Amino acid sequence: MKTPEEVFNILKEKFGDAVVELAASQPVDPYIVVNPKEVDKICQYLFDNEELSFNNLMNLSGVDDSNGKVIAGQNGDKTIEGGTLSVYYHIESTKHKHKIVIKASTPRENPEVNSVESIWRHADWHEREAYDLVGIIFLNHPNLTRILMPYDWDAGHPLRKDYKNPEFYHGMKVPY
């Protein structure tokens, strides 16, 4: 069983700058911030290493951090420029019974994160959901299509904080 500090030190030694920091100041879950273009290599290491063997991805969530510049529009609309979108990976080892949180932040204008689908097949649908609702592009994902919204939804990604409802969808009025 390893604490998040120990896991962070192992990763820092192995991957250097790709592992940014351990944010432990939060009241509940400490998380390890990593480079979004290295996250697949780091996760593969966490999965393969005997002492760590993080074999279970509990959850993968896309989040709009909403930390950019907010530009207010008409009737309560807003647009956000800059800032980041994040992916949180909650992983655990059923063998050693330890768990950690990994966070990969990616710029809002070009939100690309490497997919971990080849490590945990479980990530497949969760990554599709994060793409669908938050608009994060997962590189090397075999089938990155919308999952909860209609396949032809072209009004953007609903869980973005600056999402605006479209006026019409296939001739049907959307706001009611």
Add this chain to the structure above:
Amino acid sequence: MALKTEQMVLNMGPQHPSTHGVLRLEVELEGEIIQSVHPHIGYLHRCFEKHAEAMTYPQVIPYVDRMDYLASMYNEFGYVIAVEKLLGIQVPERVDYIRVIMGELQRIASHLVAIGTYGLDIGAFTPFLYCFRDRERILSLFEMTCGARLLYNYIWVGGLSHDLHPDFVRSAKDFVNYFRPNIKELNDLLTYNRIFIDRTANIGVLPLETAINYGITGPNLRASGFKWDIRKDDTYSIYNKFDFDIPTGQGLVGTVGDCWDRYYIRVLEMEQSLRIIEQALDRLPEGDVTSAIPKRIKPPAGQIYSRVENPKGELGYFIISDGSLNPFRVKVRGPSFVHLGVMNELCKGHMVADVIAILGSIDIVLGEVDR
């Protein structure tokens, strides 16, 4: 010379009695053999996560009821535990006991639906009626407690909406005594029924490695032979005070991890739930169930992933708080959503009729898949 057949695509659903909701399965067939299954979901998408961002923390509770609507109590249970961890509050002991009693009753009710409709899916009509008859008794207990039969809004952050009815303990004990012999009856009717075994044994075998890699949890994981239960392995509330076993799949009539095992785990789990309910009813302490409810729920900025053992598997809530009255982000990791992802793996190479047997055995609720 082998007979060549043409590849065929079959759409199952979205309106289909055996899909337990609105789900479309795109099945690619060669003759009667399944090549691949692609589930298409989202027909019930209600933007729960977007709504939650516009609500205060207690206002989210009625929404979580509507995800897995066969296990509403447990959805509330999981959600309030996550918020309480963010707030750092302790609840009175009586609250914990009542939550566990409600949660385990809900587990039995949910498994009864799973078992009953599973029989129905593959042609056994009678067990369905028996299961729903017993489930009605549980729903009556819930109605006695909070007035609602399906969507309760009973478990609140820091406590419960109100205390138990004075008759509740007696009625619940009556139910336990009434229900225990019925499990045997159910076994005689369905579990060891020859036709049922023929339809389910050795079908849809889920090996353990695959199961973990696909994030399968709950009864479906245990059926693959892994002793893993969040109530014991990552305990929450007061589950460590109770004495109960975790049944695992043994492959009694076929292979470990087949449809029959997944079905039978649920039968065994109902017995264990009865044990927990009995212990909790006997030791139920006195106290005020509303004393710890905060006047204003405003957690400090931070983030938490909290999980509970829902009747169907690991139900996780990932909540990010920015220190305001509304959650900044709520992400639900629903077991049904995850379990549906393994359909393709399970169905490959089976006959088309087995899709129904496999889908029923993983026990999904589309309200939670689509959220």
